[in-house]
Amino acid sequence: xxxxQVTWHAHAVVRPRGCVVWFTGLSGCxxxxxxxxxDQKLHELGCGSFVLDGDNIRHxxxxxxxxxxxxxxxxxAQRFGLGFSALDRAENIRxxxxxxxxxxxxxxxxxxAFVSPYREDREAARAAIERQGEEGDFxxxxxxxxxxxxxxxxxxxxxxxxxxxxxxxxxxxxxxxxAPASAEIHLAAGEKSPPALADEVIAYLRSQGKIR
Amino acid sequence: xxxxQVTWHAHAVVRPRGCVVWFTGLSGCxxxxxxxxxDQKLHELGCGSFVLDGDNIRHxxxxxxxxxxxxxxxxxAQRFGLGFSALDRAENIRxxxxxxxxxxxxxxxxxxAFVSPYREDREAARAAIERQGEEGDFxxxxxxxxxxxxxxxxxxxxxxxxxxxxxxxxxxxxxxxxAPASAEIHLAAGEKSPPALADEVIAYLRSQGKIR
Numbered sequence: 168x169x170x171x172q173v174t175w176h177a178h179a180v181v182r183p184r185g186c187v188v189w190f191t192g193l194s195g196c197x198x199x200x201x202x203x204x205x206d207q208k209l210h211e212l213g214c215g216s217f218v219l220d221g222d223n224i225r226h227x228x229x230x231x232x233x234x235x236x237x238x239x240x241x242x243x244a245q246r247f248g249l250g251f252s253a254l255d256r257a258e259n260i261r262x263x264x265x266x267x268x269x270x271x272x273x274x275x276x277x278x279x280a281f282v283s284p285y286r287e288d289r290e291a292a293r294a295a296i297e298r299q300g301e302e303g304d305f306x307x308x309x310x311x312x313x314x315x316x317x318x319x320x321x322x323x324x325x326x327x328x329x330x331x332x333x334x335x336x337x338x339x340x341x342x343x344x345x346a347p348a349s350a351e352i353h354l355a356a357g358e359k360s361p362p363a364l365a366d367e368v369i370a371y372l373r374s375q376g377k378i379r
Numbered sequence: 380x381x382x383x384q385v386t387w388h389a390h391a392v393v394r395p396r397g398c399v400v401w402f403t404g405l406s407g408c409x410x411x412x413x414x415x416x417x418d419q420k421l422h423e424l425g426c427g428s429f430v431l432d433g434d435n436i437r438h439x440x441x442x443x444x445x446x447x448x449x450x451x452x453x454x455x456a457q458r459f460g461l462g463f464s465a466l467d468r469a470e471n472i473r474x475x476x477x478x479x480x481x482x483x484x485x486x487x488x489x490x491x492a493f494v495s496p497y498r499e500d501r502e503a504a505r506a507a508i509e510r511q512g513e514e515g516d517f518x519x520x521x522x523x524x525x526x527x528x529x530x531x532x533x534x535x536x537x538x539x540x541x542x543x544x545x546x547x548x549x550x551x552x553x554x555x556x557x558a559p560a561s562a563e564i565h566l567a568a569g570e571k572s573p574p575a576l577a578d579e580v581i582a583y584l585r586s587q588g589k590i591r
Contacts, residue, residue: 179415179430180422203391210392215427217485218391227507228477238503239469247470257451258459265440266478273429275485291450295439 182274184304185215186377187267187296188368191283191347192310193339194325195317197356197364198280201310204365206278214378216276219263224281228266229259251336257288264292268299276377284338286345303375308368309350312357314339394486396516397427398589399479399508400580403495403559404522405551406537407529409568409576410492413522416577418490426590428488431475436493440478441471463548469500476504480511488589496550498557515587520580521562524569526551 188205190198202218209216226234232248249255260283270277283289293305317339318326329337336342347353352371354364372378400417402410414430421428438446444460461467472495482489495501505517529551530538541549548554559565564583566576584590 178419180418180428182422206392207390210394215485215487216392217481219481223481223484227480227511228474238506239473243466243469246466247473254455254458257455261451261459262440262474266481268439269429269431269435269478270482270485272435273427273482273487275427275487294450299439 182272184300185271185273185275185277186304186306186372187264187271187277187279187292188306188308188372189267189283189289189292190278190280190308190310191289191350192312192356193314193317193344194282194337195320195322196310196312197361198282198310200361201308201354201356201364201368202278202280204361205368208365208369209276209378212378214276215274216278217270218278218280219267219270220280224263224266229262256285257291260285260288260292261295264295267292268296271296271300271304276372282338282344284342284344286347289347306352306371306375306377307347307350308352308354309347310354310356310364311346316357394484396512397483397485397487397489398516398518398584399476399483399489399491399504400518400520400584401479401495401501401504402490402492402520402522403501403562404524404568405526405529405556406494406549407532407534408522408524409573410494410522412573413520413566413568413576413580414490414492416573417580420577420581421488421590424590426488427486428490429482430490430492431479431482432492436475436478441474468497469503472497472500472504473507476507479504480508483508483512483516488584494550494556496554496556498559501559518564518583518587518589519559519562520564520566521559522566522568522576523558528569 190202192198199220206216206218229249232244235244235248249259263279267277267279296305321327325334328334329340338344352368354367356364402414404410411432418428418430441461444456447456447460461471475491479489479491508517533539540546541552550556564580566579568576
């Protein structure tokens, strides 16, 4: 019997888990800004981290039917592209949670920045991540900026379009935002600057032993 | 105007990219074993890496309808669960490629270990990863173990079931395996031990400047 006939069992590398920092809040509330500042600070601390947001998820993993149709045939694009129905939004969040969980397993702090307006979807994300790991792996951050301020900022002009009836189902205008009842971190984001908010997140992570 | 009214532009952290090492080959060829050994070696070298395989993908991101039905309602499970049709297999590989690309962006070496029997699907994965990054980010590894050896090993008893007609569409038995024509790494996996094969992969990564 030579060495190629041995059954090899390569053990998976045991790594300290990362965690998932799940930012939620209205469009324009500052989720991405704060998440990217936290990412920057973790990077400076030598701690592996990564931001999952619309930019890198909606153009790849959770592409729309129209985007998929650029590369795949129509049957494929229609079958697997994600739209904005309640089912599709739930699947959008489910996939993001699965990917965040993989980063967590890889020892990376995953920072997710999506409106994620429905409590049920966020709770499903929490459950999926804690099922693979442990309690404390999912840290919900409510970026609590009043609607008036978000609408006044309107960095992408989306509120203006929504008010004009061009974006039906827009969160905060004609679709609900279900605020977290007991997020691990509540950011009074209408009153403080993004760097100050990012410091609050870093302080929490440190207090929980997630970073040194 | 106070600081909360400033529009903040947090720049994404600029990290050196990782890469995607895409193992392909028949069931039982040694993909997972070699991928996990490479993961171990990269970990020892202080290089961030992670294995994506059936264990962590099929139970989460690419769950079957039956698995999704444990947590979600039937309409959701049927709409989004993945089976083994040609379309579903293509979507399976597409999502894995998207996740591997995100790890690559995060500076991690993503090691994927899936049969991925169709050349077209692997080429789509390569295109998706190189579109976001650059040529050289996708490294295809053909784990070339003869079918007879895979079937003799049959670590999970799948070939036996397939020969008994219980697993229709099983790659190598009644579904084709399309071998890569020009993989970056060709492993003569029937003739060498897994640690020797893992060393070949590490040597390649080093030669390409992917690890120091």
